[in-house]
Amino acid sequence: MTDQELQATEKQQIAHPEGEFTREGTYFVPAVDIYENSKELILLADMPGVRTGDAEVDLKEGTLTIVGKVGGESDQGEPILTEYRIGSYFRSFRLTDVIDQGKITAGMSDGVLKLTMPKVEKAIPRKIAISAD
Amino acid sequence: MFRWRFGADPTWREIDRLQRSMDDLFNALSGTRKPSLDPLWRGARLFPLLNVRDLDQSYVVTAEIPGMKTEDLEIKIEGDTLMLKGERKPQEVGDEISYHRRERATGTFQRSLTLPGKVDAENVSATYKDGVLTVTLQKEKATLPRQITVKTE
Numbered sequence: 001m002t003d004q005e006l007q008a009t010e011k012q013q014i015a016h017p018e019g020e021f022t023r024e025g026t027y028f029v030p031a032v033d034i035y036e037n038s039k040e041l042i043l044l045a046d047m048p049g050v051r052t053g054d055a056e057v058d059l060k061e062g063t064l065t066i067v068g069k070v071g072g073e074s075d076q077g078e079p080i081l082t083e084y085r086i087g088s089y090f091r092s093f094r095l096t097d098v099i100d101q102g103k104i105t106a107g108m109s110d111g112v113l114k115l116t117m118p119k120v121e122k123a124i125p126r127k128i129a130i131s132a133d
Numbered sequence: 134m135f136r137w138r139f140g141a142d143p144t145w146r147e148i149d150r151l152q153r154s155m156d157d158l159f160n161a162l163s164g165t166r167k168p169s170l171d172p173l174w175r176g177a178r179l180f181p182l183l184n185v186r187d188l189d190q191s192y193v194v195t196a197e198i199p200g201m202k203t204e205d206l207e208i209k210i211e212g213d214t215l216m217l218k219g220e221r222k223p224q225e226v227g228d229e230i231s232y233h234r235r236e237r238a239t240g241t242f243q244r245s246l247t248l249p250g251k252v253d254a255e256n257v258s259a260t261y262k263d264g265v266l267t268v269t270l271q272k273e274k275a276t277l278p279r280q281i282t283v284k285t286e
Contacts, residue, residue: 005241005242006240006241007238008180031237033234033237034233034234035226036231036233037227038228039232044224044237046201047264048197048198048264049265052263074186074281077187077189078188079184079185080186080192084184109200110264112200133167
């Protein structure tokens with residue numbers, strides 16, 4: 001896996017981010033990884049340019065929304081090359097009942113948002129001991 | 134200069150999505166991939182994408198590379214060419230995990246950029262903050278535009 005060469009892809013822009021987040025500005029869809037282990041679901045979202053304080057995670061009626069606000073582009077000097085656009089990030093997900101919604105924690109580092117979503121007790125796989133009769 | 138961007142128009146994205154489902158079905162049945170129709174291939178370019186600004190006395194190059202460790206990043210300057218090289222390693226995930234979605238690419242990258250003018254190799258600085266790499270290169274003194282005063286006789 002580490003020998004693989006990275007390819008650049010263009011950011012996908014969202015036409016209308018729903019609900020309260022319809023503010024001025026361009027919004028892009030952040031790339032995410034979602035994986036689960038036996039006790040929790042982890043979500044990683046790439047939101048470069050978003051400072052820790054500028055990320056918002058919102059949970060309402062089972063819908064998880066992540067927003068990363070990015071400040072305006074620097075207007076110093078003249079642009080000579082513009083291969084990528086700058087804008088905020090928005091993405092939302094439906095959460096299943098497997099997640100204990102009250103226990104979700106979030107952290108941000110180097111432009112990557114990490115959400116840890118513990119599963120509810122009954123969703124955690126348990127080994128059942130077999131006793132010999 | 135107008136650039137046509139695939140994927141920027143919502144209508145295209147719906148069609149893209151449909152195309153992708155059709156492609157997946159096609160691949161599942163035949164095992165061959167049609168590269169020209171693969172949206173990822175169409176948009177693929179050198180990584181990372183760069184923005185360059187000309188600030189009178191310097192050039193500022195920015196790239197978005199979230200989740201990197203600075204020790205996995207190498208920046209070199211040779212004449213008027215900047216070279217970025219590195220590896221984006223996957224996050225530690227532990228064993229016995231299963232992925233629901235895997236969109237964040239990991240791997241190696243190497244990219245060179247030739248700047249429009251000569252730079253002072255001794256005067257290059259780079260910072261990495263919030264996933265954005267910013268390289269500031271001071272232009273070589275001899276190439277700086279000089280104001281010419283007009284004397285009246």
